[in-house]
Amino acid sequence: MAAEQKFEVKGTFLMGEDWMPYTKVIEAPNAKQAEERTFATIGSKHNLKRRYITVSGVSPVKE
Structure with a gap:
């Protein structure tokens, strides 16, 4: 089993009529x-x- 690592994921998602930016840190x-x-x-x-x-x-x- 591979060790979990932290990644920063950036992008946009549609909320109503607007595309909203997001940044998430995911393991x-x-x-x-x-x-x-x-x-x-x-x-x-x-x-x-x-x-x-x-x-x-x-x-x-980077930790």
Whole structure:
């Protein structure tokens, strides 16, 4: 099992008629999984489909 690492995920999501920016710090084994967890977190919190969430960048967080 890979050790969890922290990633900073940035992007936008649609709230009403406006695209709102977000920055989240997600623990995941790799960058792709961090992106997937971001979709799941924002999607469930704001009741959004993936097409209304964009990811502009994923970078590891230095501890």
